[in-house]
Amino acid sequence: MTERTPLLHYRLSTSVNESEQRSPPVGQAPEQHPGSPRQRSTHQRQPKKLSTFFGVVIPTLLSMFSVVVFLRIGFVVGQSGLYQAIAMFLVAYFIICMTVLSVCAISTNGALDAGGAYYMISRALGPEFGGSIGIMFFFANVCGSALYVLGLVEAIVATFGVAEDGTVASPHQILPSGYWWSLLYATAIALLCLLVCLVGAHIYAKATFIIFLVVMFVLCTIFISFFAVRPRTIILPSSSTPNPNGTGPGFPTSANFTGFKLDTLLGNLWADYTVDYTTGTMMTFATVFAVMFNGCTGIMAGSNMSGDLKNPSYSIPRGTITAVIFTFIIYNLLSVLVACSCDR
Numbered sequence: 001m002t003e004r005t006p007l008l009h010y011r012l013s014t015s016v017n018e019s020e021q022r023s024p025p026v027g028q029a030p031e032q033h034p035g036s037p038r039q040r041s042t043h044q045r046q047p048k049k050l051s052t053f054f055g056v057v058i059p060t061l062l063s064m065f066s067v068v069v070f071l072r073i074g075f076v077v078g079q080s081g082l083y084q085a086i087a088m089f090l091v092a093y094f095i096i097c098m099t100v101l102s103v104c105a106i107s108t109n110g111a112l113d114a115g116g117a118y119y120m121i122s123r124a125l126g127p128e129f130g131g132s133i134g135i136m137f138f139f140a141n142v143c144g145s146a147l148y149v150l151g152l153v154e155a156i157v158a159t160f161g162v163a164e165d166g167t168v169a170s171p172h173q174i175l176p177s178g179y180w181w182s183l184l185y186a187t188a189i190a191l192l193c194l195l196v197c198l199v200g201a202h203i204y205a206k207a208t209f210i211i212f213l214v215v216m217f218v219l220c221t222i223f224i225s226f227f228a229v230r231p232r233t234i235i236l237p238s239s240s241t242p243n244p245n246g247t248g249p250g251f252p253t254s255a256n257f258t259g260f261k262l263d264t265l266l267g268n269l270w271a272d273y274t275v276d277y278t279t280g281t282m283m284t285f286a287t288v289f290a291v292m293f294n295g296c297t298g299i300m301a302g303s304n305m306s307g308d309l310k311n312p313s314y315s316i317p318r319g320t321i322t323a324v325i326f327t328f329i330i331y332n333l334l335s336v337l338v339a340c341s342c343d344r
């Protein structure tokens with residue numbers, strides 16, 4: 001059988017061949033060869049222990065909860081409004097659901113082994129499609145890692161970095177800031193990720209549940225903050241792009257956290273695309289959607305754990321769908337809370 005053979009037919013045929021090879025003649029005990037490849041592979045194969053929750057749901061949730069949920073929900077709602085923000089999530093998750101349904105169809109079509117999405121695609125469509133899509137996955141993971149590193153650096157500099165004008169508003173602001181400093185921080189974090197990859201992915205696998213608990217705790221604090229924090233004025237970062245020719249209205253320097261007010265919600269329902277104060281470019285539906293869609297990727301994280309699952313054909317569809325539904329609810333709920341409590 002070649003790898004071009006469909007997965008189900010390939011699995012059935014190999015199962016029949018293996019049963020024919022293992023069935024001894026009538027009245028004769030099967031021969032045992034201590035050094036046979038089959039016996040060595042049985043001893044070398046590690047038991048699959050991961051369940052649906054730990055093997056599929058948690059990795060998929062951690063991959064889909066990217067920097068967008070912590071840094072860009074306000075940007076999406078502020079530029080596109082609540083109506084278009086929900087429409088963006090519907091479009092993005094429609095695309096995701098089509099991919100998830102394809103993964104479910106392939107994973108339930110036969111037995112799965114280690115290799116994740118590449119294994120399923122290569123066995124269903126052939127090694128040519130599997131190899132090309134595997135290369136795309138590789139570059140997507142590289143770009144995704146860069147996005148997450150930049151998001152982490154942005155959060156660190158915004159919290160602990162000294163403002164470029166030298167003003168210090170908090171005693172915790174001790175790190176120097178600027179373009180080259182941010183590049184240095186990002187390089188150090190990328191080297192740390194490289195070190196983890198060189199040591200082995202089992203470090204991440206062992207700490208996955210702890211990271212999941214941290215993310216869930218942070219999300220809970222975000223939801224509680226909408227109800228616990230009183231109305232206040234928020235100082236916005238200074239603009240990095242001056243007005244052309246020194247004319248025209250300047251960018252706002254402060255905004256209001258109003259709490260839950262109907263006037264705030266009504267003011268955030270419709271789109272109001274403006275110039276982004278960090279890049280100086282005019283925002284549109286396409287640019288805001290491009291920023292938002294980064295938070296909807298990562299659905300293949302559970303499928304890539306197929307070699308460590310107890311029952312991959314059962315766990316991958318149910319775990320992936322559960323994670324997608326959960327993240328969809330969280331994103332829309334955060335959008336509604338931001339639209340009700342924060343003005344533009």
